[in-house]
Amino acid sequence: MVIGAAVVLFIASFLNLANYDCPAGVDCSRFNTNAWDSLGLLMSVYLAGIIGAALLVVSRMMPGRKVAGLDLGQFGAAFTVFALWTAFWTIIDVDNAGAGLILGLLATIVLAAGAIAGPLVPALKAPLVGAPKPQAVQPPYGGQPGQGYGYPGGQQQPYGGQPSQGYGYPGAPAGGQPGQPDPTQAAQAQQAAPQGGAAPAGDFTPFWFAVPVARPLYGEDGAPNPIAELAPGTWYLAVEQRGQGLIAQTQDGRRGVLQDTTGIQRG
Numbered sequence: 684m685v686i687g688a689a690v691v692l693f694i695a696s697f698l699n700l701a702n703y704d705c706p707a708g709v710d711c712s713r714f715n716t717n718a719w720d721s722l723g724l725l726m727s728v729y730l731a732g733i734i735g736a737a738l739l740v741v742s743r744m745m746p747g748r749k750v751a752g753l754d755l756g757q758f759g760a761a762f763t764v765f766a767l768w769t770a771f772w773t774i775i776d777v778d779n780a781g782a783g784l785i786l787g788l789l790a791t792i793v794l795a796a797g798a799i800a801g802p803l804v805p806a807l808k809a810p811l812v813g814a815p816k817p818q819a820v821q822p823p824y825g826g827q828p829g830q831g832y833g834y835p836g837g838q839q840q841p842y843g844g845q846p847s848q849g850y851g852y853p854g855a856p857a858g859g860q861p862g863q864p865d866p867t868q869a870a871q872a873q874q875a876a877p878q879g880g881a882a883p884a885g886d887f888t889p890f891w892f893a894v895p896v897a898r899p900l901y902g903e904d905g906a907p908n909p910i911a912e913l914a915p916g917t918w919y920l921a922v923e924q925r926g927q928g929l930i931a932q933t934q935d936g937r938r939g940v941l942q943d944t945t946g947i948q949r950g
């Protein structure tokens with residue numbers, strides 16, 4: 684409705700503002716003027732109404748946009764009401780109003796009505812462009828949301844407490860007692876341990892552990908920059924002993940050297 688009224692208002696700006704009875708033999712072309720011949724009338728009625736309609740459309744396409752603390756729709760409504768006010772008193776002041784003034788007045792009435800009724804009528808409140816649908820968040824490590832100790836969204840336990848049930852974690856029903864590592868996972872990690880560096884000690888058995896504070900995990904190649912950070916409240920698998928440190932495996936499969944092993948909790 685607002686867009687259609689703005690189009691009619693633009694067309695009306697090219698039509699005659701007043702009608703004159705021209706006597707025969709007299710050149711009356713100078714009396715056939717339109718809004719483009721009167722800058723004040725053009726700016727205060729026709730362009731003001733079109734600008735107001737544009738602001739109303741933009742406010743519906745991009746809700747929440749503000750200028751000087753005011754919503755774009757409020758600016759648009761003010762422009763359309765001002766255009767209607769000026770058009771009404773202009774047509775009252777003209778003896779023989781032409782098609783340009785008549786159509787201009789009708790168009791500004793529709794514009795102002797649409798601007799005022801927009802926030803009040805529920806059917807006119809809907810935005811012109813639908814809001815994008817939120818994308819589903821995929822759980823990390825291929826797991827299910829909210830399952831497994833240490834996963835985002837899962838129920839976190841305080842450090843030193845009994846972790847919740849989860850695949851491959853201490854307390855999981857995959858073959859071990861609560862608080863003990865899963866034998867199947869530990870055996871697989873023990874078989875894969877020699878691929879990452881020196882052969883493990885013969886009496887070393889992979890175990891689950893947690894760190895009391897965040898600690899860096901360095902690459903097995905001895906690079907000075909950490910490749911990951913071990914966080915408290917999450918269980919990690921120690922697959923090999925490297926001097927005073929441990930070769931630890933994170934939940935996403937990365938392996939590195941934990942140099943500071945003081946105060947760790949075994950699972």
